[in-house]
Amino acid sequence: MFMKFNNKFKTIFLDTSANKLDSEEENNASILAATQGSIKKEKVNIILSPSLYWVKKLSLPVKYVREVKKLLPSIFEDTLPEGHYSYYVYKSGDDFFAFAYEDKAILDVLSMQGIAASNVANVYFAQSEFQNLEKAVKVSDTQSIYVKDELVILVPSTWVQESDDLDLSDMKFSKHNITLQQFGHIVDNSSLYKIGAILVVLIVLIAIEYFITLSKAEQIAQQNSELFEKYKLKSTMMQNRSMLKKYSYIHEKQTKLREYISYMLSLKLKKDEKLSLLSLKNKTLIVEFTGVKKNQDAHITKILQSKNIKYKSSYKNDTLHVEITL
Numbered sequence: 001m002f003m004k005f006n007n008k009f010k011t012i013f014l015d016t017s018a019n020k021l022d023s024e025e026e027n028n029a030s031i032l033a034a035t036q037g038s039i040k041k042e043k044v045n046i047i048l049s050p051s052l053y054w055v056k057k058l059s060l061p062v063k064y065v066r067e068v069k070k071l072l073p074s075i076f077e078d079t080l081p082e083g084h085y086s087y088y089v090y091k092s093g094d095d096f097f098a099f100a101y102e103d104k105a106i107l108d109v110l111s112m113q114g115i116a117a118s119n120v121a122n123v124y125f126a127q128s129e130f131q132n133l134e135k136a137v138k139v140s141d142t143q144s145i146y147v148k149d150e151l152v153i154l155v156p157s158t159w160v161q162e163s164d165d166l167d168l169s170d171m172k173f174s175k176h177n178i179t180l181q182q183f184g185h186i187v188d189n190s191s192l193y194k195i196g197a198i199l200v201v202l203i204v205l206i207a208i209e210y211f212i213t214l215s216k217a218e219q220i221a222q223q224n225s226e227l228f229e230k231y232k233l234k235s236t237m238m239q240n241r242s243m244l245k246k247y248s249y250i251h252e253k254q255t256k257l258r259e260y261i262s263y264m265l266s267l268k269l270k271k272d273e274k275l276s277l278l279s280l281k282n283k284t285l286i287v288e289f290t291g292v293k294k295n296q297d298a299h300i301t302k303i304l305q306s307k308n309i310k311y312k313s314s315y316k317n318d319t320l321h322v323e324i325t326l
Contacts, residue, residue, distance in 0.1 A: 009121045010042060011168050014109055015049035015154075017140055043121040045173070047129050049139065050154040052109065053101040054079060055127050057151055060096060065089055068096050076100045090128065090176045095150070099125060103181045117182055127152045128176040136163035253283070253326050260285055260324055263307055267300060276319070285324040292320040 054076060062068060072087035075098055088099040107117055126145060130137070136146035144163045145154050157163060227233065234240050257280065264278060264287050277288035289300060297313070297320050304311050304322070312323045 008043070009045045011045045011047065011171055012113075012115075013047045013049065013126070013139055013166060013168070014052065014106070014113070015139060015143070016051040016105075016109060017143065043119055044115060045121050046110070046123045048101070048106065048123065048125050050126055050145065050152055052106055053099050053125060053127075055125070055151060056098045057149070058096040058098055059094065065091055065096070068098065072098055072100070086178070086181060088125075088176070088178050092131075092150075097127060099127070101178075106180055107182065117180060120180065122173070122177040123180060124173060124177050126154075128174045129171070136160040137166050138163045139166050256326050257285060260309060260326075263303065263309070267303060270299070283326045285326060287322040287324065289320040289322070291318060293318070 056075065056079075058068070058075070060068060060071075068089050069087070072089060073085075076085070076087070080100055083102050084104070085100045086103055088101075089096055091097075106123075110117065110120065130145060130152050131147060131150060133145070133147045133152070136144045138144045138157055139154070142157055143154055144157045144160050145152055146160060146163075147153070228235070234243065261278065264275060267275070269275070269289065270291075272291040274290055275287070276290040277286065279286045289297075292300070292315075294315050297315070300320065300322075301311075301313065304324075310325055314321045
């Protein structure tokens with residue numbers, strides 16, 4: 001891993017060999033973390049080693065990058081091992097350079113170096129940043145990179161006759177940078193798109209339901225206003241409920257009164273017996289039967305009891321006096 005101060009941010013060349021620690025290095029992990037404490041707290045630019053991505057140089061019968069983007073999964077289909085990959089492509093001359101990479105694998109290497117994802121300013125490919133190398137460059141004690149057929153390749157240093165040390169002092173970055181997806185390995189893009197589509201549909205349905213409900217509420221409010229005006233109702237629902245309670249009570253009493261009068265008028269009286277009085281006093285219905293012998297009124301009181309009518313009765317001068325409370 002190489003590092004330099006580049007204007008605003010430090011620049012780091014990140015390689016998979018960064019997490020291959022021998023037993024002695026593992027025992028001194030705390031020392032490694034302490035020496036890199038400044039990196040943990042500062043923003044850095046990252047240049048990815050070829051060991052952290054797959055790249056293909058393509059000559060395709062299309063003009064634009066957007067046309068190639070949708071083909072990338074199928075382009076790498078027979079090349080990549082199983083995993084969750086992100087893709088990137090840019091055009092150089094008449095050719096396209098297509099990339100596939102695992103966000104999680106890169107984040108794991110960053111974590112081994114004590115670099116938080118939040119402290120990464122930009123991420124670049126060695127391919128785009130070193131494509132104009134004229135000779136091999138050492139990126140570690142054992143590995144070097146060089147350009148062959150316009151592709152930046154990582155090889156053991158023993159494969160090249162001579163190489164320079166990696167110098168980032170005059171680094172000028174291209175516009176080809178990527179953003180790492182911290183949770184891309186948990187839910188792939190296609191699943192995210194499906195979930196997003198479902199959420200959009202649900203939001204649309206809820207919005208439609210809301211506007212329909214709002215419209216119905218306005219219609220009901222308008223109908224209420226028309227009813228209030230038509231029947232000259234009070235201005236508030238509280239006043240109208242009070243009125244309803246009052247008239248409901250009156251209706252209940254009137255209904256009982258009609259029922260009780262109907263029962264009295266339909267009684268089958270004996271010969272010489274007759275209904276002589278039927279009157280309402282306050283909340284009491286008063287009924288009198290003449291010609292009724294004392295202790296011979298069972299045919300009348302039995303009917304009252306069968307109808308669950310609460311009453312009081314008295315007898316005077318061959319007259320049966322009955323009071324029914326409404």
